[in-house]
Amino acid sequence: MKRLRIANGRIIDPANHTDEIGDICVSNRKIVSVADLAPDFKEDLKIDASGKLVCPGLIDLCARFREPGQEHKATIQSESFAAISSGITSVCCPPDTHPVIDTAAVAELIQQRAESVDLLRIFPLGALTHGLQGEHLSEMLALKRAGCVGVSNAYCGIANTDVLRHALEYAHSCDMTVFIQAEDHFLSGNGIAHEGAISTRLGLPPIPETAETVAVSQALLLIEQSGGRAHFCRLSCARSIALIEDAKKSGLLVSADVGISHLHLTEMDVDAYNVDCHLHPPLRSQRDKEALCQGLSSGKIDAICSDHQPHDDDAKASPFGETEAGASTIELLLPLVLDLVRKNILSLSDAIACLTSKPAAILGLNTGTLSPGSVADIIVVDLDKHFTVERTQLRSAGKNTPFHGWELNGLVTQALFRGRLVYQSKD
C-alpha cells in the first residue's frame, strides 16, 4: 500500500479546530498523522501543497446521480467523476430514484455501483414510506441494514398527518434520522415560482412561503411528540430558519441544510423565464436569501449541499413551467461556498465545516475529519485559482447550470479517496 505525504499545506480540519501549515501523512488508507507529528515517515508519493488548502473530502448531503432509472440524464459514473474533481468524496442520495429506494436491493445496487466506480462513496437515504406514497411505512430496519443512513419521503409529501406521525415514531425506534423536505402540497399546488412580484409579472403559478413554513411547523410539532431526530433539507424561507432556531432552543434534535443555489440566487434570476433557475423549492426573495446566509453564519443552518440535479437538454427545452426543476451544481459547490467566504458571510473554517464535519454529524458518520486513524479522504485546493463557469465545460452530464459566466475562485488540485490519489488536476 502506497504511503503518501501532503506537504506544507494549510490544513483546515474544523472537527479538530485545526488551522495550521504542515504535512499530512497517509498509510494503509488511513491518516497516520497531522501536521509534523511523523518526522520519520517515508513516503512513496509526496504532494506539494504549498500555498494550498488541505481539508477533509467534502460530504454533499443531497445529490441526484439519476441511477437507477434516469441514466439518460446522468450516471453514477459520470457524476462521481464530476464530484471527485470538485472535492466531494461522499454523497448522500435521496430515495426518489426509479425504482424508489424502498427495498434493500435498490440501496445495495446504488452502493455497489459506487464501489465499482470507486471514486467516492454514496450514502443512500431510504424511503420513509413505501413507494414514497405516504401511506405505508417502509421496511426501515431492512433499509438500515442495507446501508441507508436515514429515511426520507423526498419531494413526495405525506398528506396524512397520522402517517407522518407514525413514520417519525417508527424511524425513532429504528434510530434513524428522518430527512424532511418540508412542503405542504396543497399550498404549493401546481406552483412553479416564488409567490411575489416576479411570479405575478411573469404569470407563473406561485408557491407561497407558507407552503414551506406550514410544513416545517407541522413537522416540528410531530417531532416534538415522537422525540426522534430530524433533518430539514433545502430550506428556502427566512421564516423557516426562525422556526428551526426555536425548535433547537427547546431541545429538539433537529438540523437543517440549504442548497448552494439559494445562497446565491433569488426570484429575480427567474426573470425572462430563465429555465436554469427553475428550482424546487423555488428561488425566493432577496430577504430570504439574506436570511439564509445569515442563518449559516450564525450556525442556525448546519450545512450546505449542492442539491445537484443534472438534466438532459430536453428537460429544459420548453417554456418555463413545463421544464423539469433543478440545477446541475455539484462541481460548483466548493467554489460557490468559497464565494461566501469572499463575501465575509462565512469564515473559511466554518465554510469547510458546513461541507465536512457538520454534514458528517447529520449523517451520524465519523468521517469528514483529518483525525489520525480516520479514513484518508483528503482534498487539496488552490483557493486562488480563478475561472469562469462555462456550461459546456462542466464534467457533469447535466449542463443545466444557472451559474454560466460566473467568475469564481477555487480549484481542487488533488483528491484522495480512501488514501488513494483518485484525482489530480491537469494544470
Place this chain on the structure above:
Amino acid sequence: MTLNNIQLDNNGRLKHFLTTEGLSKNLLLDILNHAESFVSVGNRAVKKVPLLRGTTIVNLFFEPSTRTRTTFELAAKRLSADVLNINIAQSSASKGESLQDTLQTLEAMHCDMFVVRHGSSGAAHFIAKNVSPGTRIINAGDGNHAHPTQAMIDMFTIRRHKPDFSSLKIAIVGDILHSRVARSEIHALTTLGVNEVRVIAPRTLLPAQVETLGVHVFHDLGKGLEDVDVIIMLRLQRERMRSALLPSELEYFYSYGLTEEKLRFAKDDAIVMHPGPINRGVEIDTQIADGKRSVILQQVSHGIAIRMAVMAMCMGSLAELSEEQS
C-alpha cells in the same frame, strides 16, 4: 436578457411582440397610429393592402380560440399574406412531439411569422429565443402572462373614446390572478401614462403583490368604480368556483358583477369594456353588455386593425412610414 430587449431589433424597432411590458410609450403609440390607418381597409370594397404579399404567417394555437385566431387570420389576409392555421390541442402535443420539434418542423417550411397561443406562461418568449433569426413571433396569449395584442386593442378603443390618456382613471374588474389580458393592459396603461389604474377583485382573484405592477387595489366594486372613466370587466371562468377561490357565481355577481346600480358610481360618460367572451349574469349584466355605454363589439372590430399593425411592424414593412412620420 430581459423580456423587452428580445422584442426589439438593434434599431429599437419591433421584431417580436411578446408583451407590452418594457416597450416605450412611443412604440405603443406607433402601434395605435398604424392601426388607425388600417381601420379604413375594412371598409373598402377590396379589403386588402399588399404589404405582406409573399409572406407566410402561421397561426399556431395550442389552446382553443375562435375570435383571436379569426381576427389574426383576417388581419394577415388583409395584408395579403398567406396564412396557415394549425390547432394543436394540449393533449395531442403532450402525446407527441415537443414544442421545439413542432417549431423546427414548421420552420423547415420557411414560414416568416408565427402567431402563437400557448397555455404556458413564457411560451412565446421561449419560441422567440429558439427560432431562426429571421422568424417573427407574435404572442396571442401565453398562460397567465401576456396577451399584448388584446391589450393594444383595448388601448385603441379607449383612445377613440377618450383621447387623452393622462387624464384617465381606469378600473379593471374581476379575475386578475388568471388574466393575461389584465397584465398586458396594466403594463400598457401605465406606460401610456394614465392618471390611475385600479384593480377591483376579491383577494382570492388577485396575484401576490399586484400593487408592484403600479395599480391601486380595491375589494369593493362601488368604491373602486368611483369617478372612473373606463371600466374593463374580465371574464370569470366557471372552473374557479370549483377551486375554492369563490363560493358561488351568484355571490360573485352580487359583489363584483357590473349592474346599472354599480355603474352609477363611475363617471357619467364612462365606457364599459370586456375582452370577451362574456359571461352574462356572472361578471356583467346583460343590459350593460348590450347598453349604450358598452364598447365591447367595437373592441372586436378593432382587433383586426391592431393585429394588422403589429404584423406589419414586426415584418418591418412599416418602418419607413414610421420614420417619415417622426
